[in-house]
Amino acid sequence: MESFRESSVVLARKYRPIKLSGLVGQDMLVLALCNAISNNRIPHALLFSGIRGIGKTSIARAFAMSLNCIGADGSVRSPVTDACGLCSNCVSIIASSHCDVIEFDAASHTGVADMRSIIESVGYSSSSARWKIYIIDEVHMLSSSAFNAMLKTLEEPPDKVVFIFATTEPEKIPVTVLSRCQRFSLERIGLESMVDHIITILDKEGIKYEKSALSIIASASEGSVRDALSLLDMAILKSGGGDIVADIVSNMIGISNREPARILFSQILSGNATGVIKVFDDMYNSISSIESLMSRIMEVCYHATLIKIGNKDIVYRSCQTDYVEKIESIIESTKLSVILRLWQVMVNRGKVLTGGFVSKIEIEMFFVELCHCSLWPSIDDILNIVDNKSYNMSHNVCDTKHGNVNINGSSDSIKQETSEVSNVCVNSSCIIKNNAINSNSIGVSSNIPITNRSIDILNDVNNYFPNSVIVE
Numbered sequence: 001m002e003s004f005r006e007s008s009v010v011l012a013r014k015y016r017p018i019k020l021s022g023l024v025g026q027d028m029l030v031l032a033l034c035n036a037i038s039n040n041r042i043p044h045a046l047l048f049s050g051i052r053g054i055g056k057t058s059i060a061r062a063f064a065m066s067l068n069c070i071g072a073d074g075s076v077r078s079p080v081t082d083a084c085g086l087c088s089n090c091v092s093i094i095a096s097s098h099c100d101v102i103e104f105d106a107a108s109h110t111g112v113a114d115m116r117s118i119i120e121s122v123g124y125s126s127s128s129a130r131w132k133i134y135i136i137d138e139v140h141m142l143s144s145s146a147f148n149a150m151l152k153t154l155e156e157p158p159d160k161v162v163f164i165f166a167t168t169e170p171e172k173i174p175v176t177v178l179s180r181c182q183r184f185s186l187e188r189i190g191l192e193s194m195v196d197h198i199i200t201i202l203d204k205e206g207i208k209y210e211k212s213a214l215s216i217i218a219s220a221s222e223g224s225v226r227d228a229l230s231l232l233d234m235a236i237l238k239s240g241g242g243d244i245v246a247d248i249v250s251n252m253i254g255i256s257n258r259e260p261a262r263i264l265f266s267q268i269l270s271g272n273a274t275g276v277i278k279v280f281d282d283m284y285n286s287i288s289s290i291e292s293l294m295s296r297i298m299e300v301c302y303h304a305t306l307i308k309i310g311n312k313d314i315v316y317r318s319c320q321t322d323y324v325e326k327i328e329s330i331i332e333s334t335k336l337s338v339i340l341r342l343w344q345v346m347v348n349r350g351k352v353l354t355g356g357f358v359s360k361i362e363i364e365m366f367f368v369e370l371c372h373c374s375l376w377p378s379i380d381d382i383l384n385i386v387d388n389k390s391y392n393m394s395h396n397v398c399d400t401k402h403g404n405v406n407i408n409g410s411s412d413s414i415k416q417e418t419s420e421v422s423n424v425c426v427n428s429s430c431i432i433k434n435n436a437i438n439s440n441s442i443g444v445s446s447n448i449p450i451t452n453r454s455i456d457i458l459n460d461v462n463n464y465f466p467n468s469v470i471v472e
């Protein structure tokens with residue numbers, strides 16, 4: 001076989017799946033299509049949705065081949081689940097040159113005139129194929145008038161005509177069109193399947209590798225075969241004819257390796273500002289961009305949340321086992337509310353930090369801020385702390401200039417008694433406005449659990465989360 005090094009064809013094209021059986025990681029979808037063929041229940045319109053580079057148009061072509069394959073000796077008279085790939089129909093469909101299998105890119109042909117030309121041709125029977133097939137890629141890009149023009153044809157399609165739509169954004173397709181299609185979602189390829197697929201290709205190419213390098217590529221591809229093979233192309237070039245090793249791949253992808261982000265997150269979660277500054281300083285020169293670092297840390301935070309709420313299996317689909325185990329041990333004694341608080345700060349501040357040029361100082365300060373946030377007690381903690389003090393609010397509350405405060409459903413105005421109480425009242429009146437705290441804890445308790453310290457903390461929280469459920 002021709003080696004990749006002697007070939008100018010990129011791997012994603014060279015190893016593009018041709019038959020239904022060759023599709024990676026889409027077993028359920030392939031089974032459903034094979035059943036449709038075996039039971040002679042071919043849908044007139046199919047919609048394949050999924051992320052870019054996952055194989056939507058490949059599966060559309062493979063299905064077109066299965067419907068039209070006549071076998072290598074021309075003896076096959078009906079659709080087959082395993083197309084030969086050798087007959088005249090198969091060969092021209094693979095080459096995208098079959099006159100009865102029309103491929104159409106909706107991204108560049110969005111108008112109603114383009115759609116009319118298709119609709120007019122639908123009426124003519126196929127010239128050599130068994131089924132006339134229209135593959136419309138990025139179908140969500142069609143204009144609404146183009147969709148309307150298509151509706152009548154979709155409702156009463158001529159015999160032996162199949163529409164296959166592919167899209168990355170099915171939610172942009174009108175419901176009237178969706179309801180006339182059989183919908184199939186293509187799943188992201190899991191880490192293990194992706195690594196196996198890459199190994200198969202490298203074995204065919206005669207290229208040696210470290211498995212950990214392939215895991216990094218598979219992880220960075222986020223489930224897209226095309227992205228994984230593009231990264232593999234780059235890794236082969238970077239390796240300059242040698243083995244594909246983890247160091248080269250990590251370097252090539254930059255910070256895409258999750259380990260630095262995991263270490264930073266671990267320091268942040270433990271509130272170790274000294275540690276986070278040191279770790280960040282050590283890795284600063286190897287960071288390709290602040291955006292990628294931020295998105296990786298947010299990803300770790302997301303994974304931590306999934307693990308905490310009991311969806312560890314979802315994290316396993318795209319991450320290595322040791323990474324998941326490390327995250328699990330980091331968050332073992334951390335409350336979900338703390339992780340969610342960090343997420344909220346990252347979302348709020350991260351947009352500013354990734355919006356343009358950001359200095360190292362700003363990032364360092366941001367990390368220190370996150371460490372600070374991770375040390376805040378939860379609302380439950382605050383209530384527990386001050387519950388011990390059993391501060392009875394039933395006869396002390398409010399600075400009159402703050403008006404009436406509604407406690408336990410009454411509208412009594414209560415006089416301020418001491419300066420300490422004044423502090424409590426002024427702040428608590430702000431807090432008591434808040435439904436979340438008022439109804440669930442403070443307002444319904446006769447022993448109002450508030451101290452100056454907890455008020456400071458709540459004000460601090462309020463500054464950080466002006467629109468959050470905590471205080472708004």
Ligand SMILES: [Zn+2]
Nearest residue numbers: 069084087090
């Ligand atoms: Zn064939």
